[in-house]
Amino acid sequence: MSSILLAAQPTVPATPAWNPTVGVIISVSCIVAVLLTTRIERPQVGPKLPGLPLSVPAFIAAMAFGHLIGVGIVLGLTNIGSI
Template sequence: MLTSTLLAATFATTPLQWSPVVGIIMILSNIAAIAFGKSTIKYQSVGPELPSPNLFGGLGLPALLATTAFGHVIGTGIILGLHNLGRL
């Protein structure tokens, strides 16, 4: 019974289509997360270095992966929130 209720609630929503606005929101969220990580991570360049370190502000690979993962979480929240509000 619970499964059928969850399936009914899941399939009743309209799917979110990709658009350039969605891409721009995700890119801006990742840039903001990298800037936030650059100012707050204590050991930024620990671990393997990236091929072009000044492109990402001198962050090492672990710090870059952490900040972009955080940026995707933020971007997903913004995109889903705007979609639920009907703005996207």
Template structure:
């Protein structure tokens, strides 16, 4: 019974495409912009090799915003796939 329920809930697999990549890039840019305006100490140590290239972020802020962006990106991509948009 459980197996048939799980199989019925499964969707078609999502293949990578340039659209998926563009969505992930856009969502990560949004997450970095959100982090830039909300992180209390964005330039905390350890510093990155070229801080100006990374918007003045330190390593912890950069890792936090990109991780947050990937989590949001997966949600957006899977949500759009579930709606049939991509």
């Protein structure tokens, strides 16, 4: 193992185990991302989703963005000791 990785290992914060709080945070951040996606310039380019005013690519992008934001929130809250 590289000595750089061994030197950086003690500074990496612990990652939380999955629990319902983590699931709720990720879910809420994904819903907020979908709601924000309806405000983009062209949310309906490509195949449409039947129940939402979004296209399939916009929905997938919103879910990916929501997961990124949710993971950041979960790691931040874990780092300050709230979760």
